[in-house]
Amino acid sequence: MSPAIPLLSPNDIEGVRRAGVIVEDAIRAGAAAATPGATTLAIDHAVRAVLANAGAEALFLGYAPGGASPFPASCCVSVNEEVVHGVPGARSLRAGDLVSIDVGARALGWCADAGVSVVVSGGDPGPHAEGALRLVRATRALIDLAVSRARPGVRWSAVGAAMEAQARSAGYGIVTDFVGHGVGRELHQPPKVPAYATGFTGEDFVLEAGMVLAVEPILTAPIFGDGPGGRPGRRxxxxxxxxxGADGWTVATRTGExxxxxxxxxxVTPEGCAVLTASLGGLWRGGGL
Structure with missing residues (x-):
């Protein structure tokens, strides 16, 4: 039998939202630090300072699931072909790079987990920036789709299938190795929340008011080989x-996409659903733009 999916009260959901505000502030600070010539470690320093000033616990720091080596930073920073769990370090950013910043934190007993991808601005963006921005727009459009479909009584598999269909029809690849999850008192709790349907072997569930979910689509594209009309190239x-990767954490595409x-x-609310980290939608470019 699968673990029960926690249902949160309106007051509980407000606690998650407040933790989410801190996470949003940390991500914005990280995005502002994503400038040409900056290192990914500088992004982590910016994120860590915001969390510390807010009195929030950086949940990624020291995270060691299944006996893995403890994660050494307060956030994950993944660049270009890196998918998730990038370890901040000496990698220097360039204009036009696509940078994902993922932050998890606990504040006053409640957790939030959010991530955003931005394109580094400033200087010559190079030939890949527009393709990267299209990829960001396509990925965020999947979250908009999920929000429009999610309401009590709907099976999550129907939402995931719609997300998959939209991504595939636009020619994007989907990373299926990682899925979303519930959020509440713990950073990762039931259920598993895939942004696709084909081949998913986990349990389906019916949405109920009080569920709080981290929805996290991951799309890929051969940015350096865009097809006609702004669509991704053939794949x-x-x-x-x-x-x-060799560091035991950083995951990258095998194709270089x-x-x-x-x-x-x-x-999830009685009427539909509310985005608890909504202000992240205003972030598109690094460097605070």
């Missing part, structure tokens, strides 16, 4: 293969 298959990871927290 084989729709599920993008990935590989774990660029990846966009977006993670927003939603709360």
């Amino acid at each position: 084989d298959g729709w599920a993008t293969p990935v590989a774990l 660029w990846a966009c990871h977006e993670e927003w927290v939603i709360g």
